[in-house]
Amino acid sequence: MMRVKRYDDLLEELIREILLRLPARTLVSLRSVCTSWRNLISAPDFTWNHLRRSCLRDPSLTPLQIAYYCRFPSVGMRVLSVQSMMENPSEPTRLDCFRGPSYYSMVGSFHGLLCMFDDDGSFKISHAMLWNPCTGFTFKSPEISGVADVRGFGYDHLSDTYKLYGIFKKEGPSGMESSTRIYTFGPTSSWRRIDDIPLVVLGVPTDDLCTFGNTTGVFFGSKKACTINWSIQHVVLYFDLGKETYGHFTLPVRESGYCTHLSVLRDCLSLCYEDTTTRRWIMWQMKEYGDPQSWTTLAMIPFHPRLRFMRHPLRPLRPLYISETDVLLALSSNFQMILYNLNDGSVDFPVIDSSNDNHHSLTNSYHYTPSFHIYHESLVSPHGLQSNSSQVLLRIMKPKPKPIIS
Incomplete structure (x- = not known):
């Protein structure tokens, strides 16, 4: 019945x-x-x-944001609305500020969670923090000796866990020592020692960080693979979060240029580099992850006088997001947000309202802002975890103007 x-x-x-x-x-x-x-x-x-x-049907339920951590003029997180910049570039997009008690560097984001590294100021001890800006959830990892020069954060869908990868360097009895560790966010987890990156196999000096196009790895997640990726000279080196093993595949052949930047655009691993011969930025997409034959040219963006920073010419263009209407949101080498229409080549520069940040513009933050990350607002917190840190980042609100009394 x-x-x-x-x-x-x-x-x-x-x-x-x-x-x-x-x-x-x-x-x-x-x-x-x-x-x-x-x-x-x-x-x-x-x-x-x-x-x-929200991801499949209605993205408006979890609006896209850009987050970055800045140490000047005040220590804290800055957040910008992607929708506001793309839909109304001439209208000022408010810069939301969160004041923090410590110095952090952002490692990555996924499912609305931001992963950050902190240090004690002496570069001897580090810990990581997982933070959901929407809900206020914070979780602090156990401390570990050393500072992570190479790192990455991602999600392993097979085990439903969030993992943090780091190559830690610290002062030892005979000089600098290096060890590779991984931390799985959980109530009883600890840092585990794992195999080091096999750089020798790639013909890369093991002590030269300049060989890394990006020392902060880029997370790529799909049903087939959940990996952290770094560009190293002519290859993409990846770490499989499920198997905890390394692998690599070749980058597209480049006739000239340097300064590569990896990102994920439209669910594809993407590459952007500066072609000094043709004076353009070349963007590629890997249609089938792990298959070098699937690299496809996505766009060729001509140089623009407002997009290069001559004091730091090695900084690449950083693609962040592509809309359904083929408009690219990117960060220029002089830390300016730009909109580039892939169809007609038009360029626009979103106006940023930085009054919450003492009117400190992005272009003045190049010394203090190493990485920018796209994230969705969400309600997610890792299964089995409860907030265990009092180091909550507090939102700095712009005071409302007093009414004018006539």
Whole structure:
């Protein structure tokens, strides 16, 4: 006999369906309505359903943001809305600021979680922190000796875990010592020693970080592979997060140029480099991850006088995102956000409202801002983890102007 659902069950399902259609930031506020709503919104299955729905059906539920950590004029995280910059570039996009108690460097982001490294100021001890800016969730890893010169963060879908990779250097009895470690974010996890990168096989000096096109690895995730990727001379070196093994494949053949930059665009591993002969930035996409034959030219972007920083000519153009209408959002070598239309070649420069940051522009941050990361606002926190750190980054709000009394 078919069971007839009670009115209360139907009402609960209706409420759940309505809440699943709301943006993540709104749901965070609604957790305080009542205990039942808080329990529902905080439940892991609701969190994941909301994330999947937003990614597949309605991206507006988890708006895209750009996050970067800056040490000047004040220490903290800065966040910019991708939608605001792309839809209304002439209207100022507000720069949100979060003040932090320590010095951090960003390693990566996934599922709305930002992973950062901190140090004690002496470069002898490090720890990592996982932070969800939308919910305020923070988790701090155990300390580890040394500083990670090469690192990467990603998600292993086979084990449903977030992993942090680092090559740590520290002062030893006979000089600098190096060891490769991995940390799986979990309630009882610790740093584990793993095999070092087989740079000798690639013909690369093991003590020369300049061989890395990017010392912070780029995470690529799909059903077939979850890897952290670095460009090293003529190849992409990757670390498989599931198998915890290394591999490599070749980069596209380049006639000239240097200063490569890896990223993930439209779910494909992508490469951008400066061609000094033709005076253009060349963008490539790998249509089938791991297959060098699938490298395809995506765009050729002519040099623009506002896109190069002559004091640091080795900094590449950094592609961040491509819209459905083929507009590329990128960061220039002089730390200026740009919009480049891949169809007609038009260029635009979004206006940034930095009043929350003492009117400090991005172009003045090149010494203090090593990496920028795209992330989705979400409700996600790793399964089994509870916030264990009091080092919460506080949002700096712009004071409202006082009313004018006539």
